[in-house]
Structures are given as structure tokens and as C-alpha cells.
Amino acid sequence: MTERVLPGSTIGILGSGQLGRMLAQSARRMGYRVHTLSPGRDTPTGQIADREIVAEYDDLDAIAAFARGVDVVTFEFENVAYSAAESAARHAPVRPRGEVLHVTQNRLREKRALVAAGLPTAPFEAVNDLAELEQALDRVGRPAILKTAGFGYDGKGQARLDYDTVPAEAWAAIGAGPAVLEGFVDFQAEFSVVAARSVHGQMVDYGLIENRHANHILDVSIADMPLEPPQQKRAREIARTVLESLDVVGVLCVEFFLSRDGSLIVNELAPRPHNSGHLTIEGCLSSQFDQQLRAVCGLPLGDTQRLFPVAMANLLGNGWQQHTPDWASALRDPRVNLHLYGKAMPAPGRKMGHLTVRGDSRDDAAQRALSARASLAIK
Template identity: 55%
Template sequence: MSHPSSEFAVRNPILPGATLGVLGSGQLGRMFAIAARRMGYRVHVLSPDSDTPTGQVADVEVRADYLDLDAVASFARGVSVVTFEFENVPAETAAAAERHAPVRPGFHVLHTTQNRLREKTFLRDAGFPVTPFSPVRAPGDLERAVAARGLPAVLKTADWGYDGKGQKTLRTPADVAQHGPAFAGAEAILESFIDFECEVSVIVARGLDGQSVAYGPLWNEHRNHILDLTTSPAALDPKLAAEALEIALGVCRRLELVGVLCVEMFVGRDGRLMINELAPRPHNSGHYTIDACVTCQFAQQVRSVCGLPLGSPRQHTPAAMANLLGDVWSPGPPRWDAALAFDQVNLHLYGKLAPRPGRKMGHLTAMADTPAAARERAVAARAALLATGS
């Protein structure tokens, strides 16, 4: 490998003025690029698309298929470090990039978290609490898994799921018969359906020297399996909150993560935590950190992948984030002025051209004296966006 050892890298951080490469060109890359440019870095992005949310704010936008390994190699030669905002970048792509520049987080983190079965098996074997699950690989496995887990249960494709895509809740044997066949032919996972009290996440940034900082736990509310609202701090029993932080920090240590990782968890009705999934990058539930924390999750990604000291994750004001999906455009053009008339509300839009229903177009962050008031303000500001009447 042409790049230096990690000990050398800790002593020789990648300093402002250098060029950072990001694989994937959505909103997470955009906010990474903004944070990087604010600190004086240049940013190159590679993805199969053009005029992307990331490309619009990057110095250079390379349009290439992830499997065009020559393009990936030349991209990596032009940057000091490669990171990603999209964890479904093919393994070959990360491997090709790694021959020319350090890839952070490393290939093994990507590999583990790309596949739900691999991820849950890794977590379970390492002793972390996870949603009970069974693999579904061959004919007959689904019936055996249903017998083992019981109903209701959630069937998910092992690869490529996001925002609830590639998953189905099975409540009755008739559901199993009806929806099972659609999952045949690809590896899948059957999870017990968790009747949770609430969902929380913890976002950890970990540096090259092993130093780590955490945000959360954050309270997440989903609608149609897509994150709808995040409130921070979460109103959680302090013991449980401490446990959630410890689990997330433990996972990052175990993965030897360099970068940012989100741990999504369910809080069961019995007060037990279970990990639902990992995302080895900044996360939608951490967007509030841009407005409400000393150092945001994207600036931490910059610092960690560059081998620099991490910043303080301290939150200076209670905050809530409301996602803006394409649906907000359905009644007519959103009334941005109405939302921005709210006190302590900031608007973030991702530069996407087509506001399709379910598509993440942007978010609002609201701040207030209490988390509950921030949540209420975020919801009210979002409601004010909707064009009504003429």
C-alpha cells in the first residue's frame, strides 16, 4: 500500500488546503463538502450522476460508474484521503481507491455494515444487544425463520436497503405466503418485530488516534419507515442514555472506526436497548448538530478522516430537526418565507431538482428553551411551509 501507516498518519495529519475525496453525491456529501470548504479544504466527489447535491458545492464533480475502476483510481490519485457518504459503494470501488489514497472509514467497516446479516452477526458475536434475527438464504429458510422468530416479524433484504425500502412487515401466515416470494433469490434477514417504546440513535466520531466523541442519544420518530423528526437531547432515563452511549462507543472501538458512525437503536417496552442498524457515516438524525452543537457531525468527519483532533460535540441549545420530503411540494411551491418567519428556525435545502414524494429534499432545524418546545416549533414551521388555498 502506498499510503502511510496509521502511526505516521497521526503525526502527519491532512491539513487545510489539501483535497478530500468523497464517494457518493447526495445531501450527506453536500454537508460534508460545506464543512470541508469552510475549513479551507478542496473537495472532489465521484458518483454516477451530475449536478448533484454534493457536486454543486464541490470543487470537482466526477461522473463515473462506481465500477469504472480506472476512473476510481484516477480520482483517488487526485486526493489526500477518500471517504464516503453512501455506504453501498461497491467493495471493489473502495479497494481500488485504497491503492492510491487512504479510505476512511476503512474497507472492513464498509464491508461489515453493507449487509444486514453480516452487520447483525458481527454485533451479536461481539456481545452487543441486537434485534433477534434469522438468516433467509435458501428455499425453506423463511418458514424456518418464521417458526423460530414468530409473527409479527420484519423481512428485509440483506443488501441495499434504505428509508424502509426492501422491507416488509409480516403479521400473518398469509403475509408470509404473499410477500415471501418477492424476497426469494437474494439474501434476506427476518427480524422479530419490536414493539418499541421509542427509537434513538447515537452518532460517534472516532479519530485516527482512537479519541472519540458522541452525540446523543437522539430521539427519532419515523413516518412510513423514513425519519421524520429528531429531537435532542432525548428525554431518556439517564442510566439508559449512558448505556446507549456506551454501546455506540463500544461498537466504534470494536470496528476500529476512523470517521463517523451512527448506531440506531430501539428502546423496548421493558427498557432494554437493541441495536437496529449501523450507518458508517454522518446520519440524518445528526443534522441538528450543524445548528445546535459546537462542532457538527460533518466537521467531525472532516477532522477524523484527516487525522486531526476532534471538536467538542457539546450542544448549546435544545433542538429538533424536521425532514422535508418531496411531499411538502405537493400542495404547491413551499412557502419558505412563512417557515423562516419563525424564531430560531434554520432552513437547509439539498439542491435536488425533482421533489418526488418520499425523497429527502431538505430539513428544518428549530431551537428553543426545551427539547419539547423545539420539536413543536419544528413541526409548526414545517406545517407553515405547506401552500394552502390559493
Template identity: 75%
Template sequence: MSRPILPGATIGILGSGQLGRMLAQAARGMGYRVATLSPGTDTPTGQIADHEVVADYDDLDAIASFARDVDVVTFEFENVASAATDVAARHAPVRPRGEVLHVTQNRLREKRVLAAAGLPTAPFEAVDEFRGLEAAVARIGTPCILKTAGFGYDGKGQVRIDAGTELEWAWQAMAGGPAVLEGFVDFEAELSVVAARGLDGELVDFGLIENRHADHILDVSIADMPVGEALEDDARQIAATVMEALDVVGVLCVELFLTRDGKLLVNELAPRPHNSGHLTIEGCPSSQFDQQLRAVCGLPLGDTLRKAPVAMANLLGDLWEGGEPDWVAALSDPAVNLHLYGKAAARPGRKMGHLTAFGTDRDDAMRRVMVARSVLKGA
């Protein structure tokens, strides 16, 4: 068992977005130093970090020297190639290990691991070339969803196929790469479980979170989905099975569908803190970022007990269209907290920040966070 990485040591983060920023905030809070590597400058993570290294993720020399200068390497950007994580691992522990990224950055590999672990997913088939698409659609049935195997996020790289859909058009959206065809799930709700696993195998999770999307981007998350203890236990068991099957050290989010007949299906995995877990920052004694820090440093994990009903709403760049949002108005409810990620350009659809709100119950928390977001746009 390796010794814990103690405060004063340097956490190396591959990637520099808001997830790295909030990890860096947690790390600095506990007295660690932080270095980040990405192709950008003045990044959300770089603004908080001690060192901001500018390099491409495939610049193996830069990755090697970055890893030499830090005590542990973790990441917030999951599309780092195995070549890069292998190089980093020669100089510092990489947590979670590169294999976890390798599996989760490809939908097909991920679904195969899930299936091998006996976990339920929507029916799926690999489609490597256009020729195979028609037969796959016939087997899966319509409606179904065609997704690129790699590099998809926020609904990018996916198309829905219905009975009349032109298959050639659908295939074009895959940009020539391999794809996965999935049965369409007529879900009751989308849920997630954010879990953390320590170096010694200790497991914690934050329970079920309900997620509502708008235009394929997460819009609102609410803690504690009231689905009953049995289903919640199932969801937590699914997360535990994934963590152990992949031997994850760190945080991982399991995105789930709750079907109309009350079953859970795994949608996808994110091997890092997740947008749906942002409500743990105020909502829990130890947030998803605290847990990631503790896990990758080999420390005992923290308390995930939720303090009060809490909800989170994303702030997308669209909110800036009419000028600077009215922060004063949103914060006039003392139950509301504001997080901004330090991004200069507010493009439509870009995640610029989020709000959280506590409430007397989940509906009240949800209502308060929605009101706070709506008043941002002014009268």
C-alpha cells in the first residue's frame, strides 16, 4: 500500500475546465498545490492553479515533464489517449488509472464492460460502417439512437433514427467513425449516482440525483430522487459494481435511465466528477471534488450525507445575450449560491457557471434555483 500524498504536495490535473477548477479549489483549500496541463491559457483551472502548463494532450514530452513535477496525476478531461496516460504513469501515480479512461472514452468498450459486469443497458449494437446500419436498425427497432463511439458529449455526435429517417443522413453525423446503435429508452426520469472509491477500496456515494436536460445539455439536478429504498439501493449497487469492475480510484458518475416500468438502465459513465454532482459542494460535508482529492491522494474519504434538500441549475452562455446577468437579483434569496467558472466568452450552450439552492424540500429547492436563474435575465 503506497503512502498517502499529504497536503503541500502537488496535484497534477490533465484538462483545465470547470471540473478541474472546482477540484483545484478543493485542493487549495486543503493546502495542496495544483498544476494543470491543457492547450489553453487563462483557463478555468489555470486561474486557480499554481502552475498552468500549455501543451497538447498528445505532446508526450510535455506530459512526461508535467508528471515529473507533480505528486499525482488525475484528470478532468477524459479524452486523453492511452499513450499520454502511459507516459505519465512512468513518473507519477495516475488516478484513476489510464485503463479507466480508455474504457469510458469509447461507448462500445464501455457498454461491453457494463454487459460483462452483468449490468443492464439499453440494447445496443456496434456499427463500424454504413453497410451494417440497416440490418442493425432492423434488429434494434425504431426509434433508436446512433452515437459516435468516441468523443461525444452534451448530445454531440448522436442522431435519433425513426421509421422514416434517411439512414445515409444519419450515418453522415458519425463523420466516418465507428458508432453504436442503441434502442431508444422511453424513460420516466434520468438519474445519476456519483461515487468515490479510495486507494484501499473504500466506497462512498451521494445517493440518487435526478437530472433534467434541455437540448441534450444538463439543465437542472435535484438531490434525492424519491424512488423508494429498493431502487436507490439498486442504483448504488450498480455504481459499486462499476467502481470495482474498473478498479477506479477517484470519482465516477453513472448516468441512469429510470424506465416507465420502474427499471434502471445504465446510460453512460463519466470517470470523474460530474455536472450533476455540483450540488454536493454546498449540499454535503465533503463534495465530489473533496472526494476526488482524497481518493487520488490515498486519504480516507469524507462524509456524503446531504445537509438539506438542494438543487442545481446550469448557467449557459445564452444567459449573457442581453448583457451581464443580474447577479444581485439572483442572490437576493439567501438560500442561493453562485458559481462562475471564469470563462471569458459566453457562447450559447457553453457552461459558464451554476446556481445551487437549498429548500425545505426538493420541490422548494428546485423552485428557488429556477426563480434565481430566471431573475438573472432581468425584468
């Protein structure tokens, strides 16, 4: 197997959502062909890809056939089974390697890996039954957040335990399965560092991106969070330590809490391009999707330089069934760029697209993004 996968070759993407779509857009621009595999048809990635293969992620024969038809396999959906990554790896390089998936798709394994690398996390305990939850609460204290160990995203599979919450209710709310109890972090802000690592260990990152959430879903991201230089340096070092310790080839995002006392706490990892990095498409010389492509193809990484103050606002499908968003109004500000993911069925909380907006300053960019979104008039 050669390390380099050159333009003209075929990239295989396991998963078919918007992350795969934007990776496929980068890949097509650089002259690659794209195959995607997922259980869906006419998917966000499939609409851009040369081939859309419809199969379940646990259909190992289909995964093997898929891998035989491409030059490198990557994934955009992190809950692809480890066995699928292994099965693909017999036929094509899989980047990042399946072990990275294995660690990051389980909150407990992920937190243990962070601790082993000497990195700061919220206090946590493994919980497998109600009795263990009660013991863990004694050690972690309240408030706390109970999270399913696997398959959580956009705040799904989480229950907060306040002073008056009955543990059995939280336990039932998350489905009474393997979980992690985490101490509640009274943070002043959240941010992420999106970083990339090449086949040869070269690393780049996009600095600190501020993230504001609404209802546990990312709402707005603003590039270049103005923390003190030592904090910035520390956050970027942490991201690099993660990529090195997991031997990642590709893009990985570290989500952070900035606690009230100014210390940095790692919330979670995403072993792929991240929603907070979408603003790099227009805002940086090489986007996070360009980097993912370059990294998994064994090419040198691109320049992450940010070109102007930039912010991103997510577009969720809330209210779209009742009203068509007023696209023309949102585009009245010529600095607004619209991204839609080609999803046929809008639903509340579903990520349908995003707006990326250039500002004169960070605050101006965020303000313009919010007003453009408000002018869609969907609520």
C-alpha cells in the first residue's frame, strides 16, 4: 500500500452526512473521485459523490467490497463499528486508523485515554447500574451530568442531576445502559481547537474557535477567541498531544470548557472535521475539509491562516415544515455565504445548513450571522 493517494484516485467515505458532503466538495475540487457508503439514499454526501453505496455499517462484506473499490477509506460518521474499519483496512488504508474510532466512540475509553495522556477532564465515573450511579454521585457530587457511553451527539443521551433529581429518573432517561457520570463544569465559555496531523506527523491547527450552544446543540461559532496567550498556547498543545497520543492521521477536534477560574478542561473529542470548523471553508486559506483530504491522502498539509474575522451560525430545521426560510433576505448582506446540506426532510434540531459571515471584527461577524439568520424568519 502506498502512502500517497494522488488526485485522480478515489476516496471512500463511510457515512453520508454534511461532513462527508463538504469533504467530498474539497475532494472533487482537487480532482479526486468520491464513493460513500451508508444505509441512506440521496444523502448529503451521495449528492456530491461519484458513487453512493447503500449498505448497513455492520455489513462487513459490503464494507470490504467498498474498500476494494477505493484508494483510501476515511469516515465522517464516528459510530461506524470498529469491526467495519478493520474489515476495510484489509483492502485499503483507513485514515484515521480504526483504533481512533474505537477510543472516541465511547466516552469512557475517551476519558481514560485523555487521563492517560495527562490531560485535564471533568471528574468522571463509570456507571453500569443504578447502584453504581448512586455511588458515583457521592464521589462526583451534584450537579452532575449522566451521559451514555456510546452514540451520543447534540446533547442526546444526557441527563442532568441537580440537587433534587431522583437518580432513578436520570438513569431511566438515558436508557439505563453503560454510562459515564461527569461533574458539572460551571464554565464561562466553550471553545474548540480543530487540528490536523499528516501521515508524517506534521501538525497544524486553526487556533481557538469560540462555541455558543443552544439546547445542547452548537448554535454559533466565532473564530479566533481572544484568550490570554498562555491559555491559547496550552489549548493548542493539548490538541497536539491528543493527535500524537492517538496517532491520528486526519482532522480531530478537541472541545474545551473554559472554567470560571480560567483553567482549561477537555470536554470531548471528535475524530473528524467538526461543526465549529465549518467557518474555515471561507475564513481560512485551507479549510478543515481540505486538510482532512490532504492528511488522509498522505499529502503535505495546507496553511490554516485565518483571512478575516469570521463567524458561523447553524441552521436547524425548526419550523421549516411550516415556513420556507426566506433565503433572499438572508443573502441581502453580501458577506453572508449560505451552505445547505441537501437534506430532504427538515426536522426540529436537525442540522440543515449553516451561514458563514465575514465581519469587520469578531463581534461584527457574529452579529451579522445572527441577523442574517433572523431574517430567514422561520420562527
